[in-house]
Amino acid sequence: MSDRIFGVVCLLLAGFYIYSASTIELGFIETPVGPRAFPYIIGTLLALGGLYPILVPDERPDWPDMRGMIEIVFAVAVLIAYAFLLEDVGFVIATAFAAALLGWRLGTPPLRAAVSGVLISVGIYVIFHLILGLSLARGPWGF
Amino acid sequence: MEALSSLADGFTVALTLQNLFLALLGCFLGTIIGALPGLGPSNGVAILIPLAFTLGLPATPALILLTSVYYGAMYGGRISSILLNIPGDEPALMTTLDGYPMAKKGQAGEALALSGIASFIGAFFATWGLVFLAPLLVSVALLFGPAEYFALFTLAFCTLGGVASRNQAKAAVAAALGIGISTIGVDAMAGVDRFTFGNVHLFSGIDFLIAIVGLFAISEVFLFLEHRGQGEASNANMKLGRVTAPLSMIKACLGAMSRSTVLGFLAGVLPGAGASLGSFISYSIEKRVSDGQKTFGKGDPRGVAAPEAGNNAAAGGALVPMLALGVPGSGTTAVLLAMLLALNITPGPLLFQQNPDVVWGLIAALFIGNIMLLAMNIPLVSLFVRVLLIPPRYLMPAVAMISFVGIYGISGSTFDLYLLVGFGVAGYILRKLDVPLVPVILGTLLGGEMEKSLRRAVQISDGDWSVLLGSPLAVGLWAFAILGFIAPLIVGRYLRPKIADSTAAEGADPD
Numbered sequence: 001m002s003d004r005i006f007g008v009v010c011l012l013l014a015g016f017y018i019y020s021a022s023t024i025e026l027g028f029i030e031t032p033v034g035p036r037a038f039p040y041i042i043g044t045l046l047a048l049g050g051l052y053p054i055l056v057p058d059e060r061p062d063w064p065d066m067r068g069m070i071e072i073v074f075a076v077a078v079l080i081a082y083a084f085l086l087e088d089v090g091f092v093i094a095t096a097f098a099a100a101l102l103g104w105r106l107g108t109p110p111l112r113a114a115v116s117g118v119l120i121s122v123g124i125y126v127i128f129h130l131i132l133g134l135s136l137a138r139g140p141w142g143f
Numbered sequence: 144m145e146a147l148s149s150l151a152d153g154f155t156v157a158l159t160l161q162n163l164f165l166a167l168l169g170c171f172l173g174t175i176i177g178a179l180p181g182l183g184p185s186n187g188v189a190i191l192i193p194l195a196f197t198l199g200l201p202a203t204p205a206l207i208l209l210t211s212v213y214y215g216a217m218y219g220g221r222i223s224s225i226l227l228n229i230p231g232d233e234p235a236l237m238t239t240l241d242g243y244p245m246a247k248k249g250q251a252g253e254a255l256a257l258s259g260i261a262s263f264i265g266a267f268f269a270t271w272g273l274v275f276l277a278p279l280l281v282s283v284a285l286l287f288g289p290a291e292y293f294a295l296f297t298l299a300f301c302t303l304g305g306v307a308s309r310n311q312a313k314a315a316v317a318a319a320l321g322i323g324i325s326t327i328g329v330d331a332m333a334g335v336d337r338f339t340f341g342n343v344h345l346f347s348g349i350d351f352l353i354a355i356v357g358l359f360a361i362s363e364v365f366l367f368l369e370h371r372g373q374g375e376a377s378n379a380n381m382k383l384g385r386v387t388a389p390l391s392m393i394k395a396c397l398g399a400m401s402r403s404t405v406l407g408f409l410a411g412v413l414p415g416a417g418a419s420l421g422s423f424i425s426y427s428i429e430k431r432v433s434d435g436q437k438t439f440g441k442g443d444p445r446g447v448a449a450p451e452a453g454n455n456a457a458a459g460g461a462l463v464p465m466l467a468l469g470v471p472g473s474g475t476t477a478v479l480l481a482m483l484l485a486l487n488i489t490p491g492p493l494l495f496q497q498n499p500d501v502v503w504g505l506i507a508a509l510f511i512g513n514i515m516l517l518a519m520n521i522p523l524v525s526l527f528v529r530v531l532l533i534p535p536r537y538l539m540p541a542v543a544m545i546s547f548v549g550i551y552g553i554s555g556s557t558f559d560l561y562l563l564v565g566f567g568v569a570g571y572i573l574r575k576l577d578v579p580l581v582p583v584i585l586g587t588l589l590g591g592e593m594e595k596s597l598r599r600a601v602q603i604s605d606g607d608w609s610v611l612l613g614s615p616l617a618v619g620l621w622a623f624a625i626l627g628f629i630a631p632l633i634v635g636r637y638l639r640p641k642i643a644d645s646t647a648a649e650g651a652d653p654d
Contacts, residue, residue: 032606052312083560
């Protein structure tokens with residue numbers, strides 16, 4: 001079933017891709033192969049490739065159970081929140097929170113997760129920013 | 144012998160203090176990355192690329208750093224295979240078969256020393272193979288026009304998808320997805336924007352580094368979350384004893400090592416095969432050749448030496464098509480190609496002519512790195528063993544955060560971070576569905592060039608598409624491409640179930 005859904009998604013994606021390709025403006029210069037041709041080929045390939053799993057699906061992949069699914073959704077939420085807040089609160093604080101939350105969900109006891117989060121964040125800040133001079137997000141407090 | 148004098152020039156490039164230090168650092172990091180389960184060469188190198196890039200290293204030093212990591216990871220993978228029975232990365236999988244039984248017999252030290260020597264031999268001779276084979280391939284590649292290049296790119300996709308996946312249709316889908324991503328952004332040839340939907344961030348296209356780090360590294364974090372608590376390093380037999388191998392044991396394995404070096408190198412040169420296939424073939428052939436007393440699988444030293452020589456030789460072999468043609472032979476070399484492209488260097492025949500210092504400096508650095516790795520991996524192996532004891536629950540958050548730092552460092556835009564998370568989720572789902580990730584990566588890397596060569600070829604012939612099959616060389620490449628796509632359907636029935644059964648297929652790091 002998963003494979004069939006995957007195949008349908010591929011077909012829809014291919015359809016959308018080819019449709020968008022057909023709306024690409026052509027330039028002023030007349031060329032034998034314009035900017036649309038290659039996307040048409042690739043879209044067709046995607047559609048053909050998507051047909052196969054619909055017709056001959058593999059066995060069901062081993063999807064995570066409810067708990068695993070929630071864990072992953074939570075992690076995605078943490079990472080999106082991280083990207084959202086990074087420039088508002090600065091690198092060190094955002095990273096400490098994100099690393100601590102991920103560590104906690106990976107099975108570290110809460111207190112140790114918090115400590116390891118701070119260590120990871122400060123460690124990256126020291127090595128990459130202070131020593132190697134990489135520019136990291138600066139928050140209102142400059143770190 | 145022109146190659147030798149170029150190589151000598153290369154040594155003068157590599158033997159600067161900075162480059163030696165970078166090689167040492169790369170070897171060290173690489174061994175750790177290889178040894179840690181869950182961090183393989185491709186995602187290890189993927190995380191480091193944005194960093195090397197944002198640190199502003201020039202091409203040669205950056206490439207030296209990352210290829211040292213690549214070679215180092217091939218050495219490091221064996222450590223956890225032997226001690227924990229968990230392959231540190233996919234190519235080290237075959238090493239568990241005899242390595243772990245040896246460790247259980249109390250021969251962990253011997254197994255580590257022997258596999259270190261085998262790794263050295265495999266990598267050393269493969270690097271020589273690179274020295275002589277790459278210039279040869281370059282002289283062929285100079286005959287290529289756009290039509291031949293288009294055929295060559297197609298060949299790369301056909302064979303790369305072929306061996307890496309169990310389902311050719313899914314490999315094709317993966318390639319189409321990757322190439323599709325590469326078409327986003329302003330089309331350089333016609334000057335119109337495509338698939339940007341008016342979003343400013345998409346005008347310059349999606350940076351392939353984001354795709355690579357997201358698909359490989361971030362999706363790995365999700366897999367770990369799902370399997371949390373399983374497969375953690377536990378009460379393993381960490382007693383090493385002395386890390387030397389008796390001379391008689393080395394002698395007994397010399398045959399195995401030399402056979403495996405040749406096989407591994409060939410497997411590496413073939414586009415799309417890579418180190419995993421190298422170690423797999425080496426082990427299977429060695430088992431067939433010398434398993435007279437049915438000792439393989441029960442701790443036969445030759446069963447440790449063969450796959451290790453094989454995967455290290457394949458790592459060297461995979462660099463041949465990457466450097467000479469700009470078409471990578473494996474997942475990790477695809478990532479290295481990304482590094483070169485990010486530095487605005489296009490590999491291929493012109494690289495050898497225009498930037499010989501980069502190519503030969505790199506090759507010389509590989510020789511130096513190899514000797515460093517041998518030194519690190521035998522006397523200092525206990526240091527790396529200690530690293531193995533870091534549980535993934537501390538490691539994975541750090542990996543995730545370093546990935547974010549690297550991507551943010553390139554552009555300083557949070558839009559790229561959202562994309563990164565998106566690619567992470569996509570990578571997780573694709574892995575679950577058993578869709579290979581390497582064609583996706585290759586598509587994002589090569590899609591642009593592929594389209595350009597197609598349009599150039601047809602443009603030159605004034606709209607006549609038959610030009611794609613216009614020369615014997617192009618026809619030959621197409622024939623190979625079709626063969627490469629079809630052959631796994633037949634041969635694969637023998638080969639792949641064995642590889643797949645023994646890997647956790649979803650978690651497998653493509654090289």
